[in-house]
Each structure stands twice: as structure tokens, then as C-alpha cells.
Amino acid sequence: MKELQLKNHSHFAHSRRQFVSGAVAAASLIGTTQLNATPQATAPAQQDTGWIDAHVHVWHPDTTRYPISTRFKTTDMQPASFTPEELFANCKPAGVKRIVLIQMSFYEFDHRYMLEAMRAHPGVFSGVALIDYRRPDLVTRMEKLAGQGMRGFRLHSQGDADQWVTDPGMAKLWAAAAEMDLAVCPLINPTDIQHVDALCAVHPDTTVVVDHFARIGVSGTIEPQFLDELCQLARFPNTHLKTSAFYALGKKSPPYKDLIPMIKRVYDSFGPERLMWASDCPYQVQDQHDYASSIALVRDHLNFLSEGDKQWMLCGTADKVFF
Template identity: 25%
Template sequence: MFVDSHHHFWSTGRDDYGWLTPANTDLWHDALPPDLHPVLQRHGVTDTIVVQAAPSVTETDYLLGIADATPWVRGVVGWVDFSDPTHLAHITRWSKHPKFCGVRPMLQDIADPDWILAPALAPTFQSLIALDLVFEFLGTPRHLDTALTLFRRYPQLRSVIDHGMKPDIARNAFDPWGTQMGELATLPHVHCKLSGLVTEARTGWTLLDLKPYVDHIVSAFGAERVMWGSDWPVVNCNGGYDAWRAVTLALVGAHSGAQYILGNTARRFYRF
């Protein structure tokens, strides 16, 4: 019925996350299908997309293995090193897996916001286009100009912006984020995930804190290019799955395109 287009799985026994350490007490625990499934059932979510959380090829193989054993995981978004030509072989190999959807570089962790525009990275984008795979843009407002340049360069690339490009909701910083997201929305091949927004909000956020950002994303992109995601388990750091789901339904549940935002956009985009 409903789709969660963005969540993670991880195991603290693996050593390739980098950012996930015991110091991160809110998230330093295994997050696996048996932990998420009861939450999905509570909200009528029947299908999901799992997204990489570690910058490694091993991560993609790990998630594909979980997807093989988990029928409700309908797709995997993995990782490759765009700057390593040998990784093109991994993309080709994974493309034969029925649940492999595409890749996501962790751009928010790379110092140079224009790194992704380097000519040396073009073969990876060309491979994604040739194999009809997805590219997910994980960035922050400092990447908005970069994203516009990138998506104009590759109009055939199946593209989605994660977490609404992480607007600084805690500081009520709407512009220039709003204007630049509007420019990105003019590109018909670019989609946007309604996810991760509570992470950018203040502790104790309310519906009114999120409303301008949710409204703008839906208005700019249109319901048929917006897809809801939980960003579980990260969402548990500031409100939780239930609270984010409730505020989403309050803000878009009566929208004429709610069926797209809550499921159909993701089904069409990820093709399941």
C-alpha cells in the first residue's frame, strides 16, 4: 500500500561506516529488518527502498544480501567510488541483480562541493545512464548550485535529491534554499525525497516548523516527483518514525496527489 523510499540497515560489527562510532550513542546499535518491520506494519507500509550508509562496495553487497532475504525490501541504492574507473565493473555486475536500483555518493562528507562535477567522473554517470540506473544526490544547501549544473549536464539521468537537500530548518533559513530548489524542480528528470527534514529541525519541532519546507517541495516538484521516506533509524534522533509519519499525513494526507507522495512516485521511479 504505502512505500518508505528511504531507510538504512546497519550492523555495528562491520567496520566500514566511518561516521558511525560508539560516540554516536543514539545510533550505535544494529538496525536490521526485524527492528524496522513492526514499525512498517504499524503504518501500513508494505514496500521499502534501503539506501547505503557506508562508502564501500562491501556495503552494496551487504544490502543486496539483506534484500534477497527480505521480500518487502524492493530496492537497494548502493555506493561506488566515482573517481575509480575499476568500480564501473561493480555497477555492471550489480545491474544484473533485480533489486539493485542505483548509487549514492556521500557528497555531504566531501569538502569540495564541486567534486562531483569533475570530468574524470563522467564515465560513471554515462554508465548509470546506459544501464538505466538511479543517481541519488546527498547534499546540503551548499550543493544547490552544483546540483543544478550536474542535472543540466545529464538530462537522461534518473535523479533524486535526498532529504530535500537538507534545508536549515532549525534556523528558519528558507532562502536561498527555496529559490534554488525551485530552479531544480524545473528539470523534469529530477525528483525529491520528502525525508530527513526532522533531522534538520530544532529539538522539539512542531508541524509549523516543517510546513513551509514540505509545502514548497510538494508545490515546486509536484506530487508525481515527490516520494516520502522515513530516514530510519536516523529519524529516531529527533522525533522518531511515528512523529514524522504523523506530521507528513497532516501536511500532505489530504493533497490530491497524496497517493503519489506516499507510494506511487517511488514505485514508478524505482520500478517495482
């Protein structure tokens, strides 16, 4: 992929055509530095509630009823529709009963469709909102969204992540999130990990959930230096990581076993209690990819995980943070 920077609040998968055209060579991973590792973890207390998919987008094909941002075109909506019913057809056979919805960039700051889906399926969905951290009524807006069921706020790197640590609106967002026990969820490029690290150092009480391995591997190569930086985030006890979007990383081919060394590395660093699996649907169910292969990588192919570890990664961590 020639360009890793996200622009104009574009979603990780909005640039998916670039990701899948990248090289598919897998890199060997070096080092097994352990930071706060907790292998063979005790299973979370809540069980028998099904698995949790910690990252899914939904949207509706009716753009008159649910208009999209002027920064997008209807042709950007691929597939044209991904409703909760279409999601359930994929996730329920895999034993996934709860889902964390992530506001789709098509809708920008208009959360009506996602909130309608949450209200229509009580107890099934949690939500992560998009928010303009520079708006003057930021905290009031955060409180309103939290009252509607949002448990986190997503950040998009637009090539400006180096300015985040000195931005007063960003400081207000991170401080308010800590006060309200809400998560900050950065969607970043590998080169932005250092800036999230700096923010975590300033706001250690804020719950942080980094999406999609910080997009390490979208080029087809797992860059060791960026993986080292990602694992260094584990020294902040409130920082979590999504092991997700397997379709877009490394060889980009099921069963995704080339990603196992990277998962083992972050497992050794964060421990299972701070890792959460996610599909990134609907992008995980396009082309040669399918839902079953995504969850199977964690459930069936990581032989270093105990049953308790699997409970954390497939349910407990997301339950703790988002439900």
C-alpha cells in the same frame, strides 16, 4: 550547526548530534514560484501495495561478521543495531510495506549486509549503493550492483561538489546511470545545490533523487535563497526530491508542521509525481521522534494534497524510480 560539509563519506545522520544542537527558529518562506507544478495529480496506477519508505538504513551489531570501515568506530553506530526486524516493528504499523535501503556509511563500499537483507525479504526492499566514481572499472561495478537489485547510487558531498561537474569519473557515472535507467542520489548541503544543477544541465537524461530537501533547514532556519535554488532543479524533468528526515530540519520537533511551507513550495515546483516521502530511519525513531509522526505529516497534515497526491508521495514516485 557550525559545519554543514560532509567529510569522508560520513552519512547525513552521522553528524546528527550537530544538527539537533542547532537553532530551532523557524523561518517564513517567501515566494511560490511554480515550476512544472501538477497539483491534484491522478493517482498512480499501482495501488493497494502499501506505502513505500524511500530512505532507510540497516546495520548489524556483529562487526566481526560485518566489519565497518576503518574510518568509523563502533561508538558511531547509534543505535548499536538496526536490523530489518527492528525496522519492520516501526514501519508495518504505519502501513509501510516496501522500503528503499540506503547503504550505510559505516560499511562504505561493502554491501554484503544490505544485500543479505534484500535477499531475505524478496519484493520488500530496493537498494541504493555507495560507489567510488573514480574507480577504473566503474561501469562494470555499476552493472554488477544493478544485477543484485540496486536501483541507484549515492553521492556524498565532502566539500568537493564544486569539482563534480568537471570530474571525468562523475561524468561517466551520470552517463552510465542514464543508460542503465538507474538513479543518482546526491546527499548534499544547501550550498551544493548549484553544482547538482550544473550536472543536471549536462546530463538531463539521468534520473536524479536529491535527499532530504538538500538538507535545507538543518541549522533551524529554512533559508529562502537555497529553497529557491532547490526549486529551480524542477526544470529538469528527471529530477526528484525526497521530502524526508523531518527530525533534523527546522524546529526538529513533532508533528513537524513548521515544515509545511517548505513542502508546499517544493510541491508547487516539482509536483507530487517527483516527490517521495522517507523517514531516514533509524534516526527518525530516536529521542522524542517516532515513525508515526513522520508519515503523518504527509498523510494527515498537508491539506493541499489530494488523495492522488498522497498516493504519489507515499508510494507512486518511489515505486516508479526504485522498484
